[in-house]
Amino acid sequence: MIEQLLPAGVSAVEAFDDTRPAPLFPEEQALLGNAVAKRRDEFATARRCAREALGALGFPPAPITAGPRREPRWPGGVVGAITHCAGYRAAVVARDEEFTTLGVDAEPHGPLPDGVLDSISLPAERRQLDRLHRELPAVYWDRLLFSVKESVFKAWYPLTHRWLDFHEAAVTLLPEREAFDARLLVPGPVVGGVTVTGFTGRWLVGRGLILTGIAVPARQPAFAG
Structure with a gap:
C-alpha cells in the first residue's frame, strides 16, 4: 500500500503481521530493554522491513540503531522512515542524492x-x-x-x-x-x-x-x- 504514496526511487517494504520478525543485531536488542513480547515482535518486523528496503538499494544487512528521539539511524547516504501501528509495519528508504528527506505514518x-x-x-x-x-x-x-x-x-x-x-x-x-x-x-x-x-x-x-x-x-x- 505505502508504495502508492511515494515516487520512483523510494524503496518501501510493509508487513501486516509479525509472522516473520527478523533476528536482531545486539545493538538493536539493546534498544528494547525490558520491552514486552508484542513490542519486541513489532520492532523486529519493522527492522526486517527496513533491512529489506535497504537491500533493494544494494545495502547489506546491518544494525539500525536509534537516535535521541528514537528515530532510526540509517547508513551513510540514506534517508528513510519507519512506522507501525496495530496490524501494520513499514519502512521506506532512498539515497540522499535523490531525496532530501522522507516521512511516513500509519494509523488505524x-x-x-x-x-x-x-x-x-x-x-x-x-x-x-x-x-x-x-x-x-x-x-x-x-x-x-x-x-x-x-x-x-x-x-x-x-x-x-x-x-x-x-x-x-x-x-x-x-x-x-x-x-x-x-x-x-x-x-x-x-x-x-x-x-x-x-x-x-x-x-x-x-x-x-x-x-x-x-x-x-x-x-x-x-x-x-
Whole structure:
C-alpha cells in the first residue's frame, strides 16, 4: 500500500503481521530493554522491513540503531522512515542524492480518542475537519490530520534535529487529490541554499488503515505551495 504514496526511487517494504520478525543485531536488542513480547515482535518486523528496503538499494544487512528521539539511524547516504501501528509495519528508504528527506505514518482508520484533537490541531484545521466530516463522512479526518502531522515531523526532524510541535505546522487536506500541504509556522531549515517552508504529501485509506507519506526530491527542497 505505502508504495502508492511515494515516487520512483523510494524503496518501501510493509508487513501486516509479525509472522516473520527478523533476528536482531545486539545493538538493536539493546534498544528494547525490558520491552514486552508484542513490542519486541513489532520492532523486529519493522527492522526486517527496513533491512529489506535497504537491500533493494544494494545495502547489506546491518544494525539500525536509534537516535535521541528514537528515530532510526540509517547508513551513510540514506534517508528513510519507519512506522507501525496495530496490524501494520513499514519502512521506506532512498539515497540522499535523490531525496532530501522522507516521512511516513500509519494509523488505524478510526476516530481520535476524546480530547486529543484540540491538543494537536489549530482552529482553522478544526474548521476544515468539520466541513470534511459533513461532506465526506466515510473518512476519519481527525485521525488523518494526526497522521499527516506525524509524517511532517518525521520529514522535519532529520533536517533540523529539533522538535516540531503539532501547532507549528498548518495542514490543508486536499481530498480531491488525496494529498495535503503542511505550512511551517516556525523558521524552517536551509537545504541547498533554500529555506524549507513546508511539505507536501499524499494519503490513502484502505484495509482499516490511514497512511500518509512525504518524499522531498533532492532538487526540490522547499515547499512549493
